[in-house]
Amino acid sequence: xxxxxxxxxxxxxxxxxxxxxxxxxxxxxxxxxxxxxxxxxxxxxxxxxxxxxxxxxxxxxxxxxxxxxxxxxxxxxxxxxxxxxxxxxxxxxxxxxxxxxxxxxxxxxxxxxxxxxxxxxxxxxxxxxxxxxxxxxxxxxxxxxxxxxxxxxxxxxxxx
Numbered sequence: 001x002x003x004x005x006x007x008x009x010x011x012x013x014x015x016x017x018x019x020x021x022x023x024x025x026x027x028x029x030x031x032x033x034x035x036x037x038x039x040x041x042x043x044x045x046x047x048x049x050x051x052x053x054x055x056x057x058x059x060x061x062x063x064x065x066x067x068x069x070x071x072x073x074x075x076x077x078x079x080x081x082x083x084x085x086x087x088x089x090x091x092x093x094x095x096x097x098x099x100x101x102x103x104x105x106x107x108x109x110x111x112x113x114x115x116x117x118x119x120x121x122x123x124x125x126x127x128x129x130x131x132x133x134x135x136x137x138x139x140x141x142x143x144x145x146x147x148x149x150x151x152x153x154x155x156x157x158x159x160x
Contacts, residue, residue: 002156003053009046010152013039013145021138036136037126043141043148044123047116048081050152051089058093058159080120083113086151090158097158104154115147 020035027035052075059071071092078089083105091098105113122144125131 001160002050002152003057006050006053006152009050010149013043013046013148016042017138017141017145020141024138032138033134033136036138036141037134039141040119040122040136040144041126043144044080044119047119047148047151048079050148051081051086051155052078054152054156054159055089055093061160080124082117082120086116086155090155093159101154101158112147112150115143116151119144119147 016039020032020039024032055071055075074089074092078085087098087102090101118140122134122136122140126134126136
């Protein structure tokens with residue numbers, strides 16, 4: 001089961017998206033774009049933190065693993081969680097689970113994998129101002145949010 005903090009993050013992001021959708025008629029396009037960019041950065045950050053929480057929770061509940069410090073140190077440097085990074089981290093805990101997710105995302109749920117890649121690329125572009133016209137739409141934000149939610153739930157199923 002997902003930690004309460006992850007549920008709270010999901011609810012907060014969903015609230016931001018719904019609030020923006022409710023106000024789109026009264027906001028200028030550039031303001032909507034800036035708010036969408038902000039939400040993208042929030043989603044990417046919460047994905048990163050949510051994954052860290054799931055892995056640390058797994059270590060805390062797995063008696064006798066002795067991995068607490070190593071996982072804490074590893075998670076401290078875990079950034080920009082594109083699918084390959086997620087697979088590598090899961091692989092440290094359970095190679096079978098990592099392989100299952102890799103196969104799942106390469107076949108039936110390739111859209112989740114592609115959306116995660118786009119989310120992280122967009123976040124990097126926004127944060128580092130690599131692209132002057134980071135046009136982010138409400139639809140893309142909703143797609144990123146859906147992939148974020150799906151990823152955390154699936155990883156939780158696999159490792160906890």
